[in-house]
Amino acid sequence: MPHATKPNPLFDLTGRTALVTGSSRGLGRAIAEGLGDAGAKLVINGRKADTLKQAADEMRAKGYDVLEAVFDVALEKEVEAAFERFDAEGTQIDILVNNAGIQHRQPMVELKLADWQRVIDTNLTASFLLGREAAKRMIARGHGKVINIGSLTSELARRTVIPYTVAKGGVRLLTKGMAAEWAEHGIQANAIGPGYMVTDMNEALLSDEKFDAWVKSRTPAGRWGQPDELVGAAVFLASPASNYVNGQMIYVDGGMLSVL
Numbered sequence: 001m002p003h004a005t006k007p008n009p010l011f012d013l014t015g016r017t018a019l020v021t022g023s024s025r026g027l028g029r030a031i032a033e034g035l036g037d038a039g040a041k042l043v044i045n046g047r048k049a050d051t052l053k054q055a056a057d058e059m060r061a062k063g064y065d066v067l068e069a070v071f072d073v074a075l076e077k078e079v080e081a082a083f084e085r086f087d088a089e090g091t092q093i094d095i096l097v098n099n100a101g102i103q104h105r106q107p108m109v110e111l112k113l114a115d116w117q118r119v120i121d122t123n124l125t126a127s128f129l130l131g132r133e134a135a136k137r138m139i140a141r142g143h144g145k146v147i148n149i150g151s152l153t154s155e156l157a158r159r160t161v162i163p164y165t166v167a168k169g170g171v172r173l174l175t176k177g178m179a180a181e182w183a184e185h186g187i188q189a190n191a192i193g194p195g196y197m198v199t200d201m202n203e204a205l206l207s208d209e210k211f212d213a214w215v216k217s218r219t220p221a222g223r224w225g226q227p228d229e230l231v232g233a234a235v236f237l238a239s240p241a242s243n244y245v246n247g248q249m250i251y252v253d254g255g256m257l258s259v260l
């Protein structure tokens with residue numbers, strides 16, 4: 001239950017509002033609820049009004065303070081309009097989690113430019129667009145937290161998902177760039193790199209026995225990660241506990257990146 005126990009002040013998000021993109025389901029939903037448990041008011045986002053409303057209703061029933069914001073993170077005009085609405089409604093975004101993402105599996109020689117572009121736009125350019133709009137307002141207030149969701153592929157390439165790995169590699173350096181430009185304004189920008197997690201994005205891989213066995217043998221933890229296992233890192237990076245941590249990437253991957 002949200003607010004069930006008195007939070008450690010270092011991790012207390014009371015009075016803060018967090019926008020988590022792509023939070024109708026999956027990792028974004030788990031991160032949003034985790035930030036809500038630490039006291040934050042939530043703005044959840046997705047492209048589909050009906051699924052977003054259903055998520056918001058479920059979250060409100062559990063006691064979370066939730067606003068819905070339907071927009072496509074990859075479209076500049078929609079992102080700008082969303083922030084103008086927040087301004088008009090008096091919603092100040094103190095914590096931005098750039099989580100919305102998509103994957104497209106295809107060998108590079110078969111890949112169409114439109115698919116390359118869509119993956120780059122959603123997984124990388126969106127974090128620039130939202131970061132820019134959020135940071136303009138955070139700079140004026142003198143504080144803010146940006147958390148970008150990367151991946152193991154922020155470090156390493158993987159066959160058939162090249163534009164995704166390029167975008168996630170870009171997220172790592174975009175995070176450092178945000179930290180470099182905004183630190184003096186009291187803003188910290190960091191990233192989380194999840195390993196293989198149980199979400200819709202991996203539906204096909206989870207039911208592929210060979211792939212499932214590969215993930216389990218390749219991950220020191222011996223299993224896939226659950227969405228709520230990202231919450232600790234997210235609350236840390238959203239809270240005063242991380243006020244001197246900037247430009248970093250925390251891998252939450254069951255140890256996968258640490259072994260050959």
Ligand code: NDP
Binds near residue numbers: 072
């Ligand atoms: P899911 O496919 O389960 O959920 C994706 C979410 O993003 C949905 O809420 C979807 O809502 C939203 N979304 C997708 N495109 C857009 C868009 N253009 N604008 C707004 N919302 C959008 O993904 P995961 O939860 O698995 O992944 C979340 C993030 O974590 C992604 O960035 C992903 O790359 C990253 N990640 C995931 C890993 C995993 O193993 N699952 C591993 C490493 C990183 P809707 O469809 O309604 O728009």
